[in-house]
Amino acid sequence: MSAPLLYALVGAGLVSLGAWGLVVRTHPVRKTVAANLMGSGAFLILVSAARATPAERPDPVPHALVLTGIVVTMATTAVALALAKRRAAASEGHSGEGASDG
Amino acid sequence: MSSVNFTPLLFLGFALGDTTTRTFAATAAAVWILAGVYAFASEAPGKRLRLAAFYLPAAAGGIACMLAANALSFYAAYTLAALSSAGLVAWNGNERARKAARIYLALTVVSEALLLAVLMIAAGRSWSWALPGLREEWARAPEAGLVMWLLTASLMIKCGSTIFAGILPLQYENAPAGAAAALAGASAKIGLLAMLWLLPLGVPGFESWGAAYVAIGLSSAFLGVALGLLARSPRAMLGYSSASQMGLAFVAVGAALIAPRTAGIPALAAVVAFTVHHALAKSALVLGSDASGAGRSAIGRALDAVLLALPAAALVGAPLTSGFVAKLALKSALASAGPSPIVEAATSLLPISSVATGLLMIRFLLAVRRSAPAQQTPPLLGRAAWYALTGLSAAAALAGPWSFSSYAREHLLDPHAVWSATWPALAAVALTAAARVARLSAPGMETGDLLTYGHDAGLRAIAWLAGRVAKRTRPTAETRSHRALVLDEERLFPTAVAMGVFVALAVLLAVLLARAG
């Protein structure tokens, strides 16, 4: 049971937890948290695989992928929260631009 | 590249044909022309154009029919005559006439359809269209039995035999006098010509049909007269008498079928003789019933009465009349039909039918005298036509024997034959006298009897069907407002559940793939 495998399993756990959160939780903030967790889980799996390679240094490719992933996840969070806030503002009677209900 | 379509151009082919068709054509022409003269003379000037619109096509059809050379043209002329006569029947426009016309039209259309079927099947079985050889072709075809049934039905309707007797009085009663005379004289005869063209007279193997035809003939002869006695108006009586006279033609044809080789020629002669006799006598009578005794001096009325009695006597078959000649020819046909029970019965029943006809004629003459001169006297031209027609009918008595049947010629003056022709007339007179003494007055009956009830029932059926159909296909007036089944998917399949299902689906796909490896 090498360390990378442990981290990989924890990664798998985090993915499942994140998925559970996305499905069950309805509050946008909690859903965003769940999304981030799921992302971290996936990245954990990748990086633990990178660590376990027999080469002298860990496999750089997963690292690059995870870096990209982290940036994307941050973007997701930003858009999701902005959307949530805008919807909250809209539902409090601040009429948005769109007049037609179509 | 040849084509299978060899319909003759405008496929109306006509030819003078042999003596029989020529005689038919001549008689028809005479009747249509003289009756026409009478009709136009007696009709008000304003309505003459309308009369012509119906009378002329009927006449053309009637005469063309006699001269048809192939099946198509025969059927075309037949239809033209039949349909345009419907206009004549519905002439005076009141509800009774319209109803009569409807009945007449319905029956004619049916008979015409049956004839069409016969012609089509016959033409189907033979490569040529010509009429002459047609009957040999279909007689040998597998559908011979079917054709025979169809042809018989068509002829029975056209000639008003047995149950269809009512069709003739309906025509005579409602059509204007002249037209009625023409219908009486010529249109029924088309049926007889159809018999000669289409029935398998020379072909062996139709003996049972022969017996049937004789039976039909006899029954319609007696039924016609019985209904005639019940009729009210003189023309209706004449209609019923025509129906019964047609029966005699059926008997002659029956004889020819029973013994094709022996009775063929005499039967043909009998039918021709009968046609000429009946056409002229009956049309004269019809004209007479309208023209005679109309507002004339006593002498004039007496003269009319005599002129009327002559054709009546002919009908009864009194000696020295065309009727006598026809009866003789018929007797000779029956004699040569060989020994069979039905033929014996027919020969014995013939004189009785003459008695019955006699009774009917006497009743007709009395009825004519009783019906006071309702209309104004027809113009001279009309009366002249009537005289000419009566003259022709008498003349036929003389010309007949020489041209038609040799048997008739020999027996013309034979005392036995003469007596066998006179006693029925005397008996009829005696019976009428007895009936008058006992004040037996026959109850009146609406003309067309059976058919009028059939007509009313038919109309009710159509109305019922139309009603039921209308109810079923009434357009759903208000397309039931599209009751939108308001399905909000959020209630049916909430997003949270859907996401859960998605995760499960992801696992399922993964497992499916993994296991399949």
Added chain:
Amino acid sequence: MAVLALAVSLIAPLLAAAGSLAFRESWRRSRLALNAAAAVATAAAVGALTVRAAGGTPAGVRAEILPGVVMGLRADLAGALFATMTSVLWVVTAVYAHGYMRNRQSQGRFFGFFALAIFSALGVAFAADMLTLFVFFEVLSLATYPLVTHDGSPEARSAGARYLVYALGGGTALLLGVAGLRAIAPGESFVAGGHLAAAGTAVPALRAVFALLVAGFGVKAALVPLHGWLPRAMVAPAPVSALLHAVAVVKSGVFGIVRVVHFVYGPDLAARIGGTPVLAAVAAVTVLFGAAMAITRDDLKARLAYSTISQLSYIVLGLSLPNAVALAGALGHIVHHGVMKIVLFFWAGALYEELKVKRVSQLDGTARRMPLTTLAAVSAALGLAGIPPLAGFVTKWLMGKGATTAGSAWATLVYAGAGALAVAYAWPLVTRPFRRPDAERPRRDRFEGDPWLVVPVAVAAVLALALAATAGADAMPLDIAGRVAFDVFWRGR
């Protein structure tokens, strides 16, 4: 040169459709000119194609649309016959429609889809194989839907909906049939006398495909269980009921059946698998049912619709009898009935337009008011009833005669019986106009109807009479029909 004619005959209606849709609503004159010109061009092209087909070398073009999927057009004699009728009658209907649609709205849309319907009918005529025929057949359904629901009233909409249900249902059956056919005989085009090599395939498969194809076409040919849409589609404007629902659309259904029975299966194979006997039975039932229903309908157009249902099945019965003369009569009746029926629908349209008369019971006295139109209508009605020597009788006679030669005398009886029923439902149309009207009809000073309506009626009636008169002559529809029948039955051997 010939392919050019083929192209012209199809592109002209397409251009007319596009033009009519593009023109502004107010350009009535130019729209008429466009349509009339297209109609005449098409008629000329079809004429040329007919001559060429009669000469034995029909013009054709084939293309492989998708790998393994070949479609093609071929103006053979049978196609030329149907196309001639459609294009000639389109010329007349274009004029009539111009007059009839004068004070109605969205005429551009009307003429556009009308021309599109003609285009697809011509496509059906010239299709060289079953797939092309199916494609044009479906386009025809679509092109006619907007015409049925033209005036947007609730009845029109429900009639349109019903029409669609039938058309699409039929289309589905047809699709499966055509697919099945391709599985049996991939990529074959029509051959007079049938191209199916029956040796290989199992009879049940042949039967199933035959049933599907005939059911698919049967919807438009208004065979009994599938006829429901036709009477309801009469809510469409008169020109539509005239050219489409009495001539182009329904005849394309019948034409499809002709192709299936005589150009794919061939008469013998179709008989052997029991296809044509069943078809004959259904047709016979439809003949009698249609005629009986026609008698009961008081609404004029409904009566004409049921008469169409009956007369169509004359053709289907005729073509399902294994006999050349019957087939010639059937193909001839396609044209003869078309011309006669179009006169009657024009008459119905003119009556409604002039006197607001819709029902047979209101016909009294119309003769005095519109003598010319009524005369034309009477001649057509008599022809329809099969009164000799008019056009209707000629083909009925051939079919009846052929039926007996084919050994099924019962079919002859059906024709004769139907003839009687036809007289029954046509007789009021012939006599009532001449009766004196009881209620005095509102005096309209005008003597006859609008000339735009009267002239086409008269022309069509004369056409019908001409057909009767020249029944036997060469190059007339009946003669072409005869040649087709000869090809099918004897060339095929």
Added chain:
Amino acid sequence: MAEPGAFAPQLLGLAIVVPLAAGAVSFALGRARAMAAALLGAAAAVALAAAVAWSVATGGAVALDIGSWVPPLGIRLAADGLSALFLVLAAIVGAAVSVDAALASRPGADVADRWLFWPLWLFLWSAVNGLFLTADVFNAYVCLELIGFSAVALVASKGSKAALDAALSYLFASVLGAMTYLVGVGLVYLASGTLALDALDSAVHGSASARIGLGLMLAGLVLKTALFPAHFWLPTAHSSAPPQVSAALSGVVVKSSYLLAVRLLVAATGAGSGPGLRLTLAALGAVAIVWGSAMALASQRLKLMIAYSTVAQVGYLFVMLPLLEERAATVGLAIALHALSHGMAKAAMFLAAGDIADAAGTDRFDALAGVGRERPVAALSLGLAGVTMLGLPPSGSFAAKWLVVQSSLASGQWWIAAVVVGGGLLAALYVFRALASLLAKPDRSEARTPKPRTAWAALPLAAVSATLLLAGPAISRLMAATSLAGR
């Protein structure tokens, strides 16, 4: 390769990067000149797509190793017949959407002040092109995210409460899908050590965990393609977005993830595994057709109906899959024809619906009586697109239906033919209900103040899709350069 062909690979790169650059420039230029820059970018994108299609048609499949690094280390862009056709679809729909948006954003139209539509739209376009052309699974993930964000932002740009709700649920759904896909990629890389698509099937052969990863990736794509039951986010999103956006989403975006799914499926089952997988997907497709059509019929609004019809039409694409194994060429052609024809028709329907909603003020059916007369072009486009929805000749989807029926009869899986043909009938129900309500006579004919816009962009789209059968030969030539059969 011939000289002109040498430049072909670069076209692939340009087809993605040029719209991206145009989007960035358009964003940088700000409100005033954003539209002009964007329209220029759109024109370039269309030209590039045409060039790619031309080079694939003439020279067969084209590939570009970015940075000339050979996969699996580098990323490869590959364009075979199918992706070239989808590229052309994106170009056609993109051009129409851009024109319609340009027409709509004349002064006074409500979309004028949302100039951000242009950069977002170009990013979406380039991402879609990226997904069509990429042959690297992780790069596909980034493209998926790029599409997700731009789509969400575009949907939310309508600003109405419904649009925001829809955008939020769309975002979270697409995040869940993308993450599942990412986990799948992780597993595949972990087990097979490669990210290249064409090396995938040999990699997948050996290890079970690689196949589990592939399954998760497929699931993620199924969610992005909105196959039943993972379709819940599409109806609300597509029906409440601005018409141009819904046209692009339903027309093209849904198809992009489908193409990748097909490639993965070929890779996965190339290894002889998973008839069960294809049947499951086909079964879901069949249910999607029925469910989509039923909901479309039940919906009260035109745009909602069109969105549900997308759910149904996606079902068709999946129902064909079981036939892919033995008759790859025919079914590949059917996929191309159906996707192209449906994409264009659906885009036309949304553009027309936008115009109709403009004219009537709302797109509820009961308020549409008589609008057909006011907006004949829109009504005609809706009608023509309806022809494709029903799969009637001569539309492309008829050709697809024809090929599918043929191959399903030949391969004995006749139930697929039944579903496809039945689907056409179901589509008839809702399409003609919509048309009938449009063509109905208005009971009260008060003069509405019709806004000047007419759906000129929608008409050619609908017309092309309704007569795509005629383009059969060109499409089949392109498809010749495609190999969907597993090795």
Added chain:
Amino acid sequence: MNVAVLDVMLCAGLVWCAVSALVKRDLFASIVMFISFGLLSALAWIRLAAPDIALAEAAIGAGATGALLLDAAGVLARGDGSAAEDAERRTPRSANVLGTIAAGALFAALAWALLSTPLDAPRLAAAALTGAREVGIANPVTAVLLDFRGYDTLLEVAVLLLAVMGVMALRSGAPVSVASHAADPLVRLLVGSLAPAVLLAAAYLVWAGTSSPGGAFQSGALLGAGVIVLGLEGMLQPMRVHPGASRLLLAAGLLAFVAAALEPVAAGRALLQYAPYARKGVILAVEGILALSIATTVAGLFLASSVTPDRGKAGRP
């Protein structure tokens, strides 16, 4: 079984933080737990010998995301009637049950996959490392990020720009404007002294990126976080950043990268195929501009979205 106790502790911490982040009733509490999860995961990346990722995780994962979450929670919690709140209570029971079962199954599948495959497969490690050496970029991650898979990074930058555009679109196109906030003096002092250090560190990170852990994203994030902190403390006078300038700055990163990508195509080479001699220079230049852009993006994402209409201060055009 050479699993260090630290790893076990770390993993337990990670899982516990994650679970409580989702389960905690109070929103702020769950966000705090999530931030601590972020920090712990940064430690995990160190344990797994991934310094670049640790840096990025700390700056972006814990920092920026945490800040965004706190701000959003602040806005949403105060909004009483907001739909999101009542939506919480109404998750149907079936969804809970289904979600739990499905998640469990997912975990089982993933675990089974991980356990059944040898984790220590060579994969692309060797190829990447030798490639990096050839190319002469010491830090293999940067080599993969900017050269071998440079296209991924190009798209990723596009994603960032897209995110900003999305947020701007949601505020109906208002330009990003940096606004100031009132804050207490002590914090201002601390932040004042930290700012130069942050700037220096960011510059170093960019420079070092090619040879050691670091790079555009990490420095950008750091810089961004610094700007956010300054912004929060109102240290940045309400500079009226000209809208055009802010847009250009945001798009600069992507435009630079696109230019770098297209230049080789113009020169006849493949896309993103840097000329061998200019490779390091080009990468460095791109990374620099990229860092600036990312900094503006991160700051923009936070400041733009945090200024909600009800504060009334945000400049609406």
